[in-house]
Amino acid sequence: MxxxxxxxxxxxxxxxxxxxxxxxxxxxxxxxxxxxxxxxxxxxxxxxxxxxxxxxxxxxxxxxHEPVAYIIGKAEFYGLELDVTPATLIPRGDTETLIEAAREVLADRLPARILDLGTGTGALLLAALSLWPEAEGVAIDRSPDTLAVAQANADRHAPAARLLVADWTQPDWSADLGRFDLILTNPPYVEDEAPLDASVRAYEPAGALFSGPEGLDDYRILVPQLPGLLAPGGVAMVEIGWRQAEAVVKIGVQAGLRARVHRDLGGRDRVVAFSGTNVEGA
Incomplete structure (x- = not known):
């Protein structure tokens, strides 16, 4: 040394x-x-x-190849320091595009209720509540271990947030949630056989990464359920892989939703904003 x-x-x-x-x-x-x-x-x-x-x-x-965030147990997202563990994905800068897109879409109104689907560290919900602190915040994750990390982060940044164990692949998972003005989600969307850096494939939780041979399995389950979760005038911000926009938009349109694609700072398709019917280009 x-x-x-x-x-x-x-x-x-x-x-x-x-x-x-x-x-x-x-x-x-x-x-x-x-x-x-x-x-x-x-x-x-x-x-x-x-x-x-x-x-x-x-x-x-x-x-x-162990990620630095897991070694030190911390990561930053939207100016917030968050605890991370191997039970959670590491928040990434590209995902901040969901928050910026929500700010753009909701520029003239305040969301009263915000839902984060598959919350992981709680990054999306806590970032949104840092912008709209008067909103009611709800987050779900299917993993109790993951939710424990999110709860620790919520205790520090937004103690009033409500975190629940729930799985959108199961019947009636959302029966008591109600409707929301803003929904945020970064679901699994990586193809099962996609080439990934060793620091991702070997260390980050597979259940939060992979979603079938095309990376679309979770979109096919979750997106058709969004109309039942959105309040009138509400919007859902859904993260996508940069080559998945056309496929995810199609799933939403078939569910009766309007779709607009937002790009990240690198100019790549990153978020689909779902609201009503028809399709609006990026």
Whole structure:
């Protein structure tokens, strides 16, 4: 192990370059975690400190493709720090497109009730409630272990949110939920045999990733149920894979919904906003 923090980060970044496109950043984040400080505090005042012994084990885990978020137990989404565990997907920046699309669609009105389907860490619901704190927030997930993580995050960011174990593939799962002005969901949509980075396929929960040979199985189940969950004038923001827009829009139209596609910052189709009938282009 190198003698001081700066040297340890340098050596770790060289090693991690074989498995990570963000090797230097990974090394800095892991070192900050090992020291119990923020990355800014690390860079501004701790680079000459002795390197902590625990850092080597953290680097070993990252070198084995384990995601940094699982190693440190934290991830940021829409400005919120969230707990993450292997029971949850790691929130990603592309998913923030759902929140931005909702802000655009709801620019002239406030949602009274918000529903997050398959909440994971609670990221979508908590981000929405940070914008509309007076709204009633409800989230579901089929995994009690996942919901426990979401509950811890809700306790910190939106204590009034209501989190429930429910599974949209089961009969009558939504019987007591009522209707919502805004529905947010990032359902499983990866093809079963899709090539994925080892850090995703080996570590993130398969049940939250994969959805049949075309990645469409959950859309076929969930989207036709949206009309019964939407309040008059309500909108559902559904995340999609960037090549799935046409197929998901078709599922919604067959269910009597209007669809509009929103793109992420990279210009890729990322969200379908469902509301009434007919189809409006992106």
């Amino acid at each position: 190198a003698e001081n923090v700066a040297e340890a980060i340098r050596d770790a970044a060289l090693r991690l370059a074989e498995t990570s496109d963000t090797a230097r950043l990974d090394a800095e984040v892991l070192m900050a975690h090992a020291l119990g400080v923020t990355r800014s505090q690390l860079l501004l005042g701790r680079m000459r400190d002795p390197a902590p012994a625990v850092f080597a084990a953290l680097v070993d885990r990252r070198a084995a």
